[in-house]
Amino acid sequence: MDGAELAGKIVYTWLTLVLGFILLPSAFGVSLGISELYMKILVKTLEWATLRIEKGVSKESVLKNSASVGIIQRDESPMEKGLSGLRGRDFELSDVFYFSKKGLEAIVEDEVTQRFSSEELVSWNLLTRTNVNFQYISPKLTMVWVLGVIVRYCVLLPLRVTLAFIGISFLVIGTTLVGQLPESSLKNRLSELVHLTCCRICVRALSGTIHYHNKQYRPQKGGICVANHTSPIDVLILTTDGCYAMVGQVHGGLMGIIQRAMVKACPHVWFERSEMKDRHLVTERLREHIADKKKLPILIFPEGTCINNTSVMMFKKGSFEIGGTIYPVAIKYNPQFGDAFWNSSKYNMVSYLLRVMTSWAIVCDVWYMPPMTREEGEDAVQFANRVKSAIAIQGGLTELPWDGGLKRAKVKDTYKEEQQKNYSKMLVGNGSLNSELD
Amino acid sequence: MGATHSASEEVRELEGKTGFSSDQIEQLHRRFKHLSGDQPTIRKENFNNIPDLELNPIRSKIVRAFFDNRNLRKGPSGLADEINFEDFLTIMSYFRPIDTTMDEEQVQLCRKEKLRFLFHMYDSDSDGRITLEEYRNVVEELLSGNPHIEKESVRSIADGAMMEAASVCVGRMEPDQVYEGITFDDFLKIWQGIDIETKMHVRFLNVETIALCH
Numbered sequence: 001m002d003g004a005e006l007a008g009k010i011v012y013t014w015l016t017l018v019l020g021f022i023l024l025p026s027a028f029g030v031s032l033g034i035s036e037l038y039m040k041i042l043v044k045t046l047e048w049a050t051l052r053i054e055k056g057v058s059k060e061s062v063l064k065n066s067a068s069v070g071i072i073q074r075d076e077s078p079m080e081k082g083l084s085g086l087r088g089r090d091f092e093l094s095d096v097f098y099f100s101k102k103g104l105e106a107i108v109e110d111e112v113t114q115r116f117s118s119e120e121l122v123s124w125n126l127l128t129r130t131n132v133n134f135q136y137i138s139p140k141l142t143m144v145w146v147l148g149v150i151v152r153y154c155v156l157l158p159l160r161v162t163l164a165f166i167g168i169s170f171l172v173i174g175t176t177l178v179g180q181l182p183e184s185s186l187k188n189r190l191s192e193l194v195h196l197t198c199c200r201i202c203v204r205a206l207s208g209t210i211h212y213h214n215k216q217y218r219p220q221k222g223g224i225c226v227a228n229h230t231s232p233i234d235v236l237i238l239t240t241d242g243c244y245a246m247v248g249q250v251h252g253g254l255m256g257i258i259q260r261a262m263v264k265a266c267p268h269v270w271f272e273r274s275e276m277k278d279r280h281l282v283t284e285r286l287r288e289h290i291a292d293k294k295k296l297p298i299l300i301f302p303e304g305t306c307i308n309n310t311s312v313m314m315f316k317k318g319s320f321e322i323g324g325t326i327y328p329v330a331i332k333y334n335p336q337f338g339d340a341f342w343n344s345s346k347y348n349m350v351s352y353l354l355r356v357m358t359s360w361a362i363v364c365d366v367w368y369m370p371p372m373t374r375e376e377g378e379d380a381v382q383f384a385n386r387v388k389s390a391i392a393i394q395g396g397l398t399e400l401p402w403d404g405g406l407k408r409a410k411v412k413d414t415y416k417e418e419q420q421k422n423y424s425k426m427l428v429g430n431g432s433l434n435s436e437l438d
Numbered sequence: 439m440g441a442t443h444s445a446s447e448e449v450r451e452l453e454g455k456t457g458f459s460s461d462q463i464e465q466l467h468r469r470f471k472h473l474s475g476d477q478p479t480i481r482k483e484n485f486n487n488i489p490d491l492e493l494n495p496i497r498s499k500i501v502r503a504f505f506d507n508r509n510l511r512k513g514p515s516g517l518a519d520e521i522n523f524e525d526f527l528t529i530m531s532y533f534r535p536i537d538t539t540m541d542e543e544q545v546q547l548c549r550k551e552k553l554r555f556l557f558h559m560y561d562s563d564s565d566g567r568i569t570l571e572e573y574r575n576v577v578e579e580l581l582s583g584n585p586h587i588e589k590e591s592v593r594s595i596a597d598g599a600m601m602e603a604a605s606v607c608v609g610r611m612e613p614d615q616v617y618e619g620i621t622f623d624d625f626l627k628i629w630q631g632i633d634i635e636t637k638m639h640v641r642f643l644n645v646e647t648i649a650l651c652h
Contacts, residue, residue, distance in 0.1 A: 096496060096556060096576065097638045103500035104533050104640055106490035108469060402489065 018162060039209055042360055046336065049144060152358045156207070160357045163205035168254075171198035172261040179264025191265035192243050199240040207361040210237055217368040218242055219297040219327035222290050226319060227329040228391055229301035230309040231342040232349075233356065234331055237364060244299040245289065249273055267295055283322055290324045297327065302384065308341045309333050311398040315388045317380040325371045328387050330395030334363040367394045452524060456531040466530065470523050479520040480504075495580045499559050504529050508558050515564035535639040550626070552638050557625050567619030570600050603628060 174194035181187040203210070218241070219225040225244060227234060238244060246268045250259060259270055269289055275281055289295055302315035309332065320326070333340045338359025342352050356362065369390060374383045392399040449460050458466065473487070474480045485491060485501045494500065507513040509532070510525050518525070532555045536548045560568045560576055574596040581592055603620050620628075 096499075096559060096580075099494055099496045099580070100500055100503070100556070100559065101533065101638060101640060103491055103494045103497060104530070106488055106494065107473075107485065107500075108466070108530070108640065 014162075018159070018166075036209075038207065039361060039363075042337065045144070045148075049141060152360070157358055160205045160207070163201055164357075167198050167201035167205055168258065170201065171195075172258060174198065175261040175265035179261070188266065194265065195239060195243050195262075199236055202236050203240050206233065206236075206356060208233075208237065209361060209363045210240065211365045212241055212368070213365065214368045215241075217327065217370050219244070219329070219368075220325075220371075221295060221297060222293040223297045223325040223327050223371065224286075224290060224319065224322065225297050225299045225327045225329055226302055226315075226387060226391075227299070227331055228309075228312050228395065228397065229303045229306055230331065230333060231306055231340045231352075231356075233340055233362065234301070235299070237331065237366060238299060238329065241366070243296050245269060245296040246299050247271075247286065269298065279318060283318070286319075286322050287324075290322065302388075306342045306344060308343075309335070309397070311400050312388055312392040312395075313400050313402055315384040317384050320374065320380045320384045320387070323374070325373055326387060327371050328369045328391050328394075330367045330369065330391045330397075332365050332367075332395040332397065334365075337361040337363045340364070365395075369394055452527055455524070456527045457534055457537075458527065458531065463527065466527060467523060470526050479522050480526065481520045496559075496576070499576070499579065502562075503555065503559050506558055508564065509555060533638065533640045535641060553626060553629060554622065556638070557622050560620075567621050568625070569619040570596065572619075573600055 171194065174197075175191065178187060178191045178194055181190070225238070227238065235246065243266070245266070246262075248259075248270060250256065250270045250272055259268070262268055263270060267289070269285060271282065271285075286298060289298060300319045302319045303313050304316050307313050338356065338361055340356065340362055347355065372383075372387055372390070374380070378386075389399060391397075446460075449463055452458070452463055453460055456463075470480065473484050475484070482501055482505065485504075491497055491500075502517065503509055504526070505517045505519075505521060507516045507518055509529055510518060510521065511528070512518065521529075532552055536545055540548070557568070558564075560572055562572055562575070574593060577596045577599075578589075578592050581595075600620075603624065
């Protein structure tokens with residue numbers, strides 16, 4: 001019986017440690033400083049690794065220049081300039097030059113698909129998944145890497161999985177229990193406590209280090225919180241610092257259980273799949289929600305899909321038509337410690353979570369921004385763009401006018417026609433055609 | 439760990455054939471794999487996933503140019519079904535900027551190659567002449583998006599341009615002389631003395647790999 005006893009003892013000690021060092025402090029919102037220590041050690045190790053790589057570099061160097069520089073220098077001049085050079089007459093064979101050049105540039109590299117793959121790093125962070133370009137440098141480095149693998153998979157991963165498990169079960173049980181209580185301020189406070197504790201546990205399950213800036217602009221009740229979307233973890237990150245009402249589709253399975261439990265404790269807005277298609281219905285329900293000033297602010301991600309955190313894509317106007325005050329929030333992850341981007345076409349949820357849990361850490365910055373409302377004479381699209389620019393500037397991301405839906409769908413015909421209209425306008429505008437034409 | 443260059447000889451061969459540097463070839467190879475979905479060859483359908491390309495009015499001609507046997511130097515006419523990485527690089531090399539260190543003869547040769555690429559784009563039936571029909575076809579494609587331009591005006595644009603071309607190439611024509619179409623030599627004549635180099639090249643960056651401190 002010794003083996004079983006020993007195993008039992010180990011598990012017991014393990015759980016006690018976890019409880020003492022992680023769970024209790026999170027319930028009280030206190031930090032013991034273990035994560036900070038871990039991060040310091042990690043940063044030092046990565047710096048050392050970078051220096052090693054530099055020393056080992058010879059003429060045939062190994063690291064890439066910059067993550068986002070492309071392979072071609074695109075000619076960004078507008079169409080008029082590009083075509084004007086050779087024109088003497090109405091229509092030249094030369095116009096084909098311009099378009100074929102543009103076409104080739106698009107084939108070699110296009111701005112949009114770049115955004116749907118993970119950001120490339122400048123220096124290696126000792127994770128094999130990012131070392132596309134790195135070659136073997138030295139035995140010391142390899143040893144550190146092996147050590148890193150052991151630490152990540154054998155020490156960190158079990159710990160994180162345990163925490164995640166505890167966190168989620170606590171959430172489900174806690175919210176169900178709180179849901180039994182009658183409506184009262186006690187219930188709200190308890191539900192907040194439960195939500196916050198579980199989120200903190202889950203964030204520690206990912207070794208998350210989050211810096212919140214400008215906490216004075218934190219979203220208030222009765223408002224709408226809008227943020228850029230990189231992964232499902234965004235939700236965790238935001239809810240650790242405040243409670244929100246979430247909006248989304250009803251899922252089945254584990255997600256469904258969590259959703260049903262959560263809605264008992266506090267009013268989230270979950271839609272059936274069929275209801276999502278009816279935009280009016282959705283807008284109405286959301287309007288009702290924010291009209292009640294006692295309800296928590298709604299959390300919405302207007303991009304509609306996960307982008308790789310180097311840019312912000314088009315914000316869908318639906319969320320901006322509801323009215324009310326918008327609280328923009330910018331989230332920027334530090335890719336050095338772990339890649340948070342969920343490439344849903346490449347990885348499913350489970351493998352994504354596994355990857356995240358075996359990274360070093362998730363480090364990110366969250367900036368709360370002053371609230372914005374729609375101005376007179378501004379329509380929903382313009383308002384959406386204004387908010388998008390503000391978020392992009394704050395988070396240091398580039399702005400793209402493209403629709404995140406391009407990850408899966410093709411360009412709408414209306415866009416194509418725009419380009420062609422522009423071109424033909426130029427042609428006809430030169431005026432030496434028949435005067436019948438306008 | 440790290441990328442092993444087991445195919446470095448192939449890379450050197452490609453360097454010689456197409457004139458790209460090994461870093462550029464590596465980058466283009468990754469782009470090729472992305473476009474082909476990790477297959478060894480690309481088909482026409484693979485070009486459908488590029489949003490930027492969708493906006494281009496002569497998109498179909500550009501895609502076709504990739505599969506054109508004349509551009510691939512595989513035959514006098516016809517289209518290939520699929521192309522491999524070497525073919526991909528061959529087409530890309532038409533758009534490399536002309537190296538200023540080359541001598542006059544080489545420069546002329548490069549120019550000719552580029553113009554020939556363009557000629558093939560117009561001459562869709564590979565008969566060596568751009569006929570009025572083919573020309574009209576290109577103009578229509580370029581103007582296809584605009585609902586305000588009617589077929590008639592498209593035709594007149596094309597006709598006007600053909601007349602210009604004819605006057606440059608053949609000089610004065612007799613009233614009943616029929617202009618067959620623009621041959622490649624005529625095409626060259628039209629462009630003589632005009633600097634097309636800047637219009638038809640894509641500046642491939644030399645991705646200098648240097649170590650950076652983070």
